[in-house]
Structure formats: structure tokens, C-alpha cells
Amino acid sequence: MSAMDSVQSQEFLVRDLPTRSVSLFPTRAQVVRDIKGVILKPGANQLTVVGFAPTTDENSIKVEGTGSAVISDIAIELLPNQEDFDDIYPRSDEEECPQSNNEMSEDESVEVKQTRVKLEEVRSRMTALRDTEKAAKETVSSAENRLRILDAYGKLLDNERSLAISEALEAYRTERAKAFGDHMKGELQLRELAKTIAKVQDEEKKLVQLQVRRKMKEKWLEMKASKAEKREKKRELEKKKEKDRISEELKSLWPSRCYTVRITLDAAGYTPASSRRTSIASVTEVLGVKGAGEGGEESAVDDTADLTCDLTISYVTTSAFWSPKYDLQLSTTTGSAVLCFDADLTNKTSETWSSCKVVLSTSQTTFPGLNDAIPTLVPWHVKLNRIGFLISTSGLGSITQSREELAYSNDKATLAANEQPRNKSSRQQNLFAPQNQMLFQQAQQPTLHAMSARSAFGRTTGTLFGAACPPAASPQPANVTGIMRHGMQVGTTSNYDTDEEDDDTMAGAPELDFQDSAFEEMGLTTTYDLPGLKTLACSTKTSRQRVARISLTGGTVVFSHTIVAKYKPAAYLKARIKNASKLTLLRGLAGLTLDGAFLGRTTLPRCSPGDSFSLNLGVDPTIRVVYPKPDIKRASGGGGLLISKDNSGTFRRSTTVTNTNPRTRAGSGKSATLLVLDQVPVSEDERLRVEIQVPHGLAVDGSSVAAGEGVASATIDSGSGSVSSSESTAAIKEWGRASATLKKAGQVTWDMELYAGRTARLDLEYVVTAPVGEGATQC
Template identity: 30%
Template sequence: MEHLHKSEIQIADLPTKSVTLAPQSATIVREIQATIHPGQNEITVLGLDPAVDLDSVQIDGSGPATITDVQTEIVARREKFDDVYPHLVVELESEIEEDIADEDAVEIDDSELRAVLKEEQGLTTTLAKAQDDKSAALFVVQFLVAYGKSIEATNADPAKLNEFLQMYAQQRKTETDRARETEARIAEGEKALVKLKRKRERLESAYTKAKEAALKEMRGLRERRIRDRNQRRAQQQRDRREKEQFWTDRVGQVRVYLDSHVPATPASSRRGSVTENVPYADQPVQVAMNLSYIIPGLGWVPRYNLKINTPASLASVVCNADFRNSSSETWTDAKVTVSTSHASFSGLDEPIPILQPWHVTTCSVPVPNSPSWQDALRSPAEMKPMRMGTTAVQYHSAARAHAQERIIARARSAQQSRIPPATPQMHAQMQQAMAQQAPIQAAFFDSPHRESPPPSSSWASSARRALGWSNDVDNEESSDSDSDSNPSPCLEHADPVSQTHGLTTTYELPGLRTLVPSVSHRRHLLTQSTLQSLTLTHVIVPKIRAAAFLRARITNTSSMEILRGKTGISVDGTFLGSSTLPRCAPNDCFGISLGVDPNVLVTYAKPTVRKLTSGFFHKENAAVFRRSCWVRNTKGAPIDMIVSDQIPLKDTEQTRVQILEPKGMEKEGDETDLALERGIGRGKVVMMRNGEVKWFVRLEPGKDVRMVLEYQARVPDGNTVVTAP
């Protein structure tokens, strides 16, 4: 059997040629430069991420050899963590103690103090000697006096007595002079000693202060060293924990079998052949191969920054690619490409409230001619917040959110396909557009700028464009009023190279990048575009919430396809918060809610009911219901708004519901002009499907308008109206 030459390569030792990030996977291409021997060869590549799709592994390349087999599997990792990352070994406590200096090792210059102490000691010795001399002199004098007193004058020899007296006088003078001299020396020495003690005390105080300062500096240095060591150790621990998070006990393995013999047939005609020329039969040869594989679960998501300029009626959108390497591999000096292939996103935000069809039916009442009519007064959507103890105008936020969710869920099931505007079916399209909105849960801006009205020759076209029912694009040039006269230079971003292939767009990021396994996200600019068409509309559903939601309708006038993703929203330089952009193709429209505008005041009156007397020939119970909504524009520019209300829908032929005001609203699709005084504005009222009534109004600044919905309901005598199940 022919000898098999084996070699192993760690994946970390292979250079990374390219990394292609799709939304849900990453394609890695690595380069293998290997030396093979004559005969059969086995090259094992170890260390691939264990989540690798083994079916995606591919090998190709060039060189005087033939690939005969490729085997893939997941095996146990051989390396130890500390061997791969020796620099992440955490330091021990004992290693810190060696940096702690002994306080006794602090050296301060005390030569002057020692000299003073030595001088003080010598002076003290001199004073002690002088004191001794003085005491000796006084003792001699006292001894002579005592000896003289002991001599008896009657028995004393005069010659000896005379001799003693002469000696006494001479000795007394000598000792007395010595005592006075030593006393003077003592006084002088004591004065010098006092001065010397003061000097010594000053030097001792200075020495103590200098030593304390040196010790303080040493303690500070020691504390800094300990703090730095602790910080370094904490960073090592964080780095180690992060590396351990991506460390796996199992890894992917690829075995490549090559034959360096030249086959009988041309190698280029065989699949997997890497033959180029014929080498010498007994010499090793070099081969170059590319290893490509896919790791599922890795990818990128779009992150947007939407800036709306209301005076210029345009918006700018910046798209960034947000990605990170969450695999166990390190991609060194790789060419990174972001691809939109197989992009899929999910998730919905809270939409603007919409009205759900309100069905009623009849039932008998125990007391004739006394129906309650309560179920024809308020719809189920507004009854739940009322049961929580709130008023009909202001609802508790939690109850309102719950009611909106129920309404939206039921409305979605009833939505139908789009139908051109000004037809009875246009309500379905508007519901669908409203359901896609996501209100920003943040305080709304108070902008000094003003919204520009849509350039339209008629109110109908303005209202339709505000609702997104028209695909007309406003190509007006943006205003230069917001530009700076002397703009400062801005930091530039490196632009990627984009290419579009069918439904897929790729962005090749500039330069080479090293992506290590990390929890940190990386963000790179992909595209930035100016969208030239923007309209603003206030959407008001007062019976659900007495507030004006500002909605922006934007046409994607760029060539970029907007993918669904999170976005930060700024309006006229004020950051509002974050929301979600829907997917939008070029030249298509998308809407986004900008939250509640506090500059548009909405008041929704309490509903009233007035019972009617029944006729003599037709025994019926009847009542008239009235709902009123006031809207005031406190802004400095006119606004376009859509106000929605509804009447109940009958489920039986015995029930009759008729709109009394606005007049002319009998069937779906009916519309009439709104009677407004000159200078207030203009508008229309349209009867939509499912009993919904809409007011399309342009309201001038500083003006207010009242919209009244009045309807009557009739049921046979002995019956009342209840909400249908």
C-alpha cells in the first residue's frame, strides 16, 4: 500500500480571503497554501466553528495535484484554552505583594539633625562636667569649714593653727573661683543647650513632615500600582470571560485528500482537479486551495437614521449595517461584503388606532317602551376603558393600548385589497396603511419650523396624497434656508461599493477588516439618500383617543430598497426616539408615525341620547345619538387632518340606523363638502364601509372646527339595541 502523507492546519493559521454576511448566515473563504509529497496526501483543517454547515464546505484551487476526496465532521477540540490564550491567565494575589514597598526603606536626608543631636549630646556632657566641678569646689570649701570648727582653740598648737588658717584661706579662694567659673560656664552652656534643643525640634519636625510626605507618596504609588494591577486583572477576567463565551468544546474538521500523480486523462477535464503542470516525480510540490463554508446564524441587520425636514418637505435616510462575529473563529484581514440575499424580518410596533366595525342587534326588553339604548351609544372598543373608571375623553394608557390591540387584530382580518381613491372601497387601503404605523412612545417635539402644505390644485388630491393613495412624486428642490453660511468640514465615511444582481444587492466594505469573536456590535455606513417627497397628516380617532397623531408619508425616490429595520427619527433637528421602517421598494411609499402632536388640541364630547316618541300606526322604539369632536390648530401653519368616527351596523332587518348629520350620508361612498366659514379651512365628509365616517379637513392656523355625527336608531316596540357577539 502506498504511504499516506499527513499534515494538519489550524483554521486560525489560515488567512481569510473574504467574509460575505447575509441577513441570516455568513460565507467564509479561506486560503490554504500547502506542500504535498509525491503520492497520496491528507490535509486536515481543524478549528472550524461547530455550527458550520458541513454540506456547504467546498474546496477548489490550483497546483499539480488532484483532489480525490473531501470529508467533514464535528470533533472534540484538542487545544486547551490557556494554551491558546496564555496572555489571559489571571494574575495571582502573591504577584501584587512584591510591589508593596517597606516603609522603613524610605530614606530622608537627616545629616543636619544628626549633627545637632551630636552637638546637643556633647554640650550636655560638658554641662554635666561643669556641674560636677562646681559641686566638688563647694564640697572642698564646706569640708574645710567643718574641719576648722572641729579644732579646739584651747588645745591647738598656734603654729599648726596658723598653718591651717593660711591653707584654708588659700584653698577657699581657689575653690570659690573655680565654683564661680564653672557656674558661668553652666549658665552659658544652658543657654546654648536651649537654642540647640529648639533647633533640634525644628529639624525633627521637618524630618517628620518630609518622611510623612515621602510615605504618603509611596503609599499613593503603591495604591496606584495595586489599582492598576486590579484593573488589569479585571480587564483580563472580562477578556477571558468573553473569549470563554465563544470557546467551544467541539470544532469542525475538514479532511482533504490529494494525489500528486498526474492522471492518464487531462486533469482539467475532471471535477476537483487542481493540475496545472507536471512536476518532478520525487519532489514536494506547492498547491493553493480555497476553503469556503457557511456558518448559519450569523448575519447583519439594517439600522437607519431618518431625518425629516418639514419646511423643505423632504427626508434623509442613512442606512448602516449592524453586525458582529459571534462565531468561535477569528477572521483576519478579510474583505467584508454585506448582502441583502434572503432578507427576512419580523415584528410589529403599536399602530395608530383604527375603528373596528360596530355591529348591533335587537333583543326583547321586560318593560315595553323603555329600551336603554346604551349599546347604540358607545362601541365595545370604548366601553372597556370606561369600565376602568376613566372619562369618555381621556383613557387610561394601559386600557387604551389593550383596546387598540383588540381593534387592530380584528381589523386586520377584515382588510381587503387596495382600490383606487374616491370609491367605496378606499377605506380598506387606508386601514392597511394605518395598521403599518408604529407610534413613537416619547414626548412629541415642539418644533419652531412649520409644515409645508402639499402642492396640489384641489383638496381631494391633497387628501389622497396625504393618505398615500397617489403615487405622484413631489420633485421640488429642497430649501437652502436651513443651510449654514460657513459650514465646518464634516468627518467623511468610507463608502462601500454596491452591486445589484436581480433581487440581491451587495455592499463591499472598503479596506480589510479583522473580526474577532465579540459581543460588541460593529456598524458601517452602507447608503445615504435624500427622499424628495414627504407629506404630513394628522390622524384623529377621538372615540379611541382624543389626540392628533402626526403621520409622515414618504416616497422612496432613491434607487435603494429600504429593508425593514429599526430607525432613529429626528424632525427639524429634534430627536424623537426610535421606531421601525417598513420594507419599501424604490418609487413606492411608506408611512411612519411621529407620535402625538400637542399643538393640535382635540376635545371629544360626551355622547348624548334623546328618545323619540313612537308613531300611532308603527309601534317602534327610537332614539337620536349625537357625538361631537372639536379640533383646534394652535400651530403657525395649516394642517391636513383625517378625523374618523362611526355608527353601529345593524345585524337584523328589524333595526334601522340612519345618519342625520352630516346630511347626505346614506350609503357607502357618499361624500359631501364640509360647510365651514371663510378663513377656517375646507374639507369633505365621506361615508366609508362598515359604518365609518371620515372628515378630510385642511384647518388654517389658529382656527378650530367642530365635527358632529348624529344618527337615529329604530327597533320594534318591546326591543332594545345590544352589541352583537
């Protein structure tokens, strides 16, 4: 007998082995399966486990166990799949044909037969009555003819024939009585027959109508059965298509080759430790063999008895992973949020893990860049250039607007002309205002080309609410469906903030409660234990499990607006959210709902407990911004005997902001917190001076100064910035507050609070002075 013949062999299929647990990672999964109650014969035993998915990492396969045996060898091979797809997922070739329903029921068939028999009987009776009627008519006709004959005979009687008149009259009377009796009998019989025939005709008519109705019903039943049969065939066809789709989906995941693991176990009783020191077994665990007895002697082992052991096989496989998904509900009225943390589970390994414990584990991951950004002011440097007089046309043109502002204006003018026909009828809804105030105009949304190479920020077209509303146009109502149809994007991270920000989208709060998962954090790794036992079937689709539901209230959500009117006259809404929970929010896709309106999908950044992240929610149409062209004035050069050696010009820019949120009867409303940014040119030559006149008292990194003034919140001219309104002076003064600060690189910042229904103007005025004969130009 050879060594191979002496080895006891057993074979197991992976799909038949129970799954103890599955640990899902962002790119892989670790599976633990059990082989319980394995019966071993004394000597060498070989267990063959067949059917590991080809996505399994063969280097990760690990075998452990308990029992009276020693694992002496583990071999792994990639072999053709021994299982047949049709055996595992059988298809029913015998399609159930829907039975035709065009036959009448048994009761209906009996009624039809009875009606037909009755109709035949009635018609037979009618035939007999017609025959009797003919006989009666013949009797009457015969009697009438005999009477006529008798009358004629009576006229021929005379005395010459020697007939007694009395005898003739008696014969006449007798014959006439007989004829009359026959006539009356026939008439009576005809009257009775007429009544009987009428009844029979009515009965025949009813039976004919009933027969017609039966035939019509029969045709209707046939049509109904035909339609039902067609519907049934259609349903069967749809079922077959669905079965074929599922079959094709499973077949696409069906492996042509699988890993086979051969485990060699030595169950030959107790083996001295010295004989196993050179064993190549990965795991050696002997629990069934007892050690030395109380007297120091080793206990005997029965070499012929069957032994048992329990094995555990763990392995790592790709094509199975999990990813976080979020639903985020934001409320601008209460300043709160509800975040639902879900997990999308994917299993494309051709294995099914049934009734097992599922654990989610994660680690640090990297994330893509941001889509859309709040514009960041680029330092505006100017220098001297000998171009003649400072306030010449060419000199003014070079320092009136920065290069970035000119690039934006040119791109906007070109693309707005192209987009105007398409967006002419577009309208959209105010998602931020109360529901009874939903009149806003949707601005044109041209896709902006990239700024010039010197621009430090990129503008991506398509914010949530579109571009800022043109103040000269009248507001128009719109709906949320229109917003979603126009394909506007939500959120981008502002480059003005140093922290990375991603935008979120989310569905509404769930109506049903979900059982949250237990979680544990260890360093950079967080694990979530899903409640209960789960089944992860092989599929190309994902299944979603609830991890946690987090309510964020009490000042954890702060909304603010940022305006960079120099580049785009619009107010960007931003939400800053603090993670007040104990969970680390992982980076993942999210759905965003704002004030009950679903906005779309975005990416949520990673956020640890206690940290905050920002979401840019696009342009808020309830805040209108007007930024007219600059006003330029030439300063006087002095008079008399003194001649000025410098040329100077005064430049004035104004930003007009309107909060269109309605005011209540009590005079209050939804005020807006705004951060308004503008800039003045920065000189790189000491002979070229730039001095800020308004707001007065600004110094670089100095204290803030009060700024701004209220204006009428009626019609605003986009060209000149002038307003016209009959609003009272007191109402104009109660607009809010604003303070201005000057930062490095010439950036002027206004922190502003604007009351509902009010308009304010922020002025920026500066003087540029250069030597005579030289002008200012951009660097």
C-alpha cells in the same frame, strides 16, 4: 512498500490559512480560504486540512485550485478537535505582584540617618555642656563659701593673739580676691554655657521636630503604599475577571469536534484524458502540463521534479450572519429625516477571519406583526327589535353607543381606576412643540384589554406619548427622561392603511463621517461590499459596520394625525417616509430620534427605492381631543288629527380638537393636518332609517362638504363639551378648515387643518326613525 506509504502527506490548520473573502447572509456565511504554494511530490499527495468548525455544512465544502495536479478525491470526516484550548488561548498563570511602595527612597533614607546622627551629636554636646555647667556652678558655690569663711575669720581677729593686723588683712584680701576671681570666673562660664546650651537646645528641638516629621511622613508613605497596593490588587483582580470572562466566552464557542478534509492530488505528470474520464474528482484542472508540441508530439515531463499548486477551499457555515440596523432622525419642523444604515456582523463559529474582504448579501425575509395600531372604525349595524317605544331607556341604550365603544369605555373605566394611584404624579414632555413651549399633561396610560370578539382592531397599551391629555386638567411640565422611564412604546401600523407599517427608532446624526459601501441589486438579492479589509473575530458579541447614510429631504417626509375619538380621544402622529435613495431598505431594528429626543427602538419595514412606508409615532400631546357623551333628543310625533306611525330620535356627537402649539407674534404657528374619523349606525332593515343632518349634504361616496366651526381655545368641559373664554370672535373664526365625506359602512371622515393655538368642533348629528312599537338594537 504499501500504497499508503507511497502517499506524500501534508497537514494544514484552518486557523493558519489566510481568508480570501467572507460573504455574510441573514442566516449563514460563505468563507473562502487559500492554500498557496503547496509543494507536491510526483505521484499521490494527500493534503489534510484540520479544524473546520462543526457549524460548517459538510455538503457545501468545495475545493478548487490551479497548478500541475489533479484532484482525485475529497473525503470529509467529523473528528475530535486535535487542538487544545489552552494552547491556542494561553493564560498567564504567573500574576505580576505589585511591588510594595512602602519603602522610602534612598535619598530619604540618607536624610533620616543624617538627622539621627546629628541628633545624637547634639545630645552628646548637651550632656557635656550640662557637665561643664555643673562644674561652673560648683566653682561659684565654692567661692561664695570661702568668702563667708573669710568674713567669719575676720571677726575673730583680736590683739590678744599678737598677730599683726596688717598681715591678717593682707591674707584676708588675698584669699578674698582669689575667692572672688573664682566666683566671677564661674559666673562668666555659666553665662556662656547658658547661651551655648540654649543654642544646642534649639538645634536639638529642630532635629526632634524633623525626626517627628520624618516618622509621620514614613507612616503616610506606608498608608499611601498600602492604598496603592490595594488599588493595584483590585485592578489586577478586575483584569483577571475580564480575562476569565473572555476565556469563558471563547471556551463556550470552542468545538469539541471539528471537520477534517482530506484532499488527494495526483501530481504524476501528464495523464491522458481517457484515463481520467471515470475519475471521481470534483475539480480537475491541469495548467502546468503542456499539450502537444508544434509537431504534434507531446512534450516530455520530468517525473522527479517537485510541483506546486494553489488551492481554494470554500464552505458555508452557520452561526455567522448579519442583520440590518438603522438610526432614523426625524424633524417635524423641517419635514426631513436622516437614515443611517448599519450592519451588525455576528461570528460564533470558533473561527477567526482576518484581513479579508467582507460582502453582505440578503434576500426576502418575513417579519413579525405590529404592536400597536391606530383604531379602525368597525361598521355599526342596527336592526329593528320589538322592545316597545323607540326612545325608551332600553331602546336608547342599545343604539346610543356601538358595542366596540362601550367595550372600550368599560375597560378604560376599570383599568383607569387601577392605574390612577400609580400614574397620579406622572408627567411628560411635549416632543413636538417648540422648545420654549413644553407644558403638557401626561394622561393616564391604562393597559387596555382586548376588545370584544366582534371588534376588528386590537389596542395595545403604551404609545410614545401616552394617552390623550384630559382637557380638564392643567398642563404640567415633564422631560424626556421621564418618558423613557415610563417605558412607552413607539409606533404601530395603522389598520386604516392597507400597507404594512413598522415603527422606527434612531440615534442622532453621527459626528464623524463613515465610508459608504458599494452595493449591487440582482433580482431579490442585494449585495453590499464593505470597504477595505475586515477582521471578524470569534465572539458572542456583534460588530457594527456602516453601510450607508441617507438624507431624506424635499417633501420625502410627511407628518399627519389621525383621530378616532369614539374609541380613544387622542391624536396619533404618523410619519410617511419615501425612500428617495437607490438602496433597498431591509426589515430590521431601528432607533428613532424625533426633534432631537431619542424615543426608543422599533422595526423598520422593507422598502424598495421610490416606495414609501409609514411610522406611527404614538399619541401627540400637543393635540387635545374632547369627545363628550352623545346628546339625545326625541322628535315630536305630530299633532292634530294625524298620528305619526314612526318614532324618531336625534343623536348628536361632537369632537372638539385643540392645537396647543403656540402662535407667534405674527399670528402664525405650527398648524396640524388631521384625519378625524367617526361613524353613524348602518341599518339592516328598510323600515329602520338613519339620516345624517349635520354635516349637511353628505352622501355615500359623494363629494366632500365644508364642516366644523371654531370655538374658544380655553377651558373645555369634558362632560358637556362647552367652552368658556374671552377670546375674540375674529380669532375664533380663524381656526383653519375642514371638509367631511361619508363612506360606506357609515364612516364619516373629516380632513382638517387646525391652526396653532386654535380650537375647532366637528359636529355629527343624525336621526334614527323606526316604526311605532319597535326599537333599534345592535346586530
